[in-house]
Each structure stands twice: as structure tokens, then as C-alpha cells.
Amino acid sequence: MFDAMKAETIPIGENLVAQEERLDRLFAENVISEQQLKEATENIGETQARLRNAHLRYHLQARAILQRSQILRYAELRGYSAEHQGPSHHHRNQE
Numbered sequence: 001m002f003d004a005m006k007a008e009t010i011p012i013g014e015n016l017v018a019q020e021e022r023l024d025r026l027f028a029e030n031v032i033s034e035q036q037l038k039e040a041t042e043n044i045g046e047t048q049a050r051l052r053n054a055h056l057r058y059h060l061q062a063r064a065i066l067q068r069s070q071i072l073r074y075a076e077l078r079g080y081s082a083e084h085q086g087p088s089h090h091h092r093n094q095e
Helices: 002-028 034-065 068-077
Strands: none
16 A cells, blocks of 8 residues: 555655746746746645645555554554544645
């Protein structure tokens, strides 16, 4: 499951980095228009949503096959407390 997640999310993440770099370059070169800014930020937002969805979908799949004690251990290994068993603000561990 982890390998499948990486295979799906790494290309999305690489695309996100490239989109952010293009946006930074347009600002650095002082050539960005309001329309380009709108399009770039919308594209970045869509890519971020795809990445987050793909990543969190694998957490749901893991929970579906684990027993309660395994879910607690899984959360602990991921750095979550017993009260917080999964990502709701997952940015710190994003690939």
C-alpha cells in the first residue's frame, strides 16, 4: 500500500513543486499579470487538493484493514496522540 501511495503521490508532488517554481519565477521576473496569477494559483490549489486526497485515501484504506489496536499503534507511529488517530491537518508529513 505504501509503494502504491508513493507511486501515485510523488508525481503529483513533483508537479506541485514545478507549479510553485513557475509562479515564483513569474514574480521574480516581474512579468506576472493578474490573469496569470489567478490561473497559477487555481492550478496550484487543484494540485494540492489532488495530492491531499490521494495521500489521505491511503490512510482510509489502512484503517479499513487494521484492527483497533493496530490503528492506535499506526497513529502513534505517525506521531499522533491516542485522542487524535489520523490526519486532519496533515501538512507536516506531506510528501
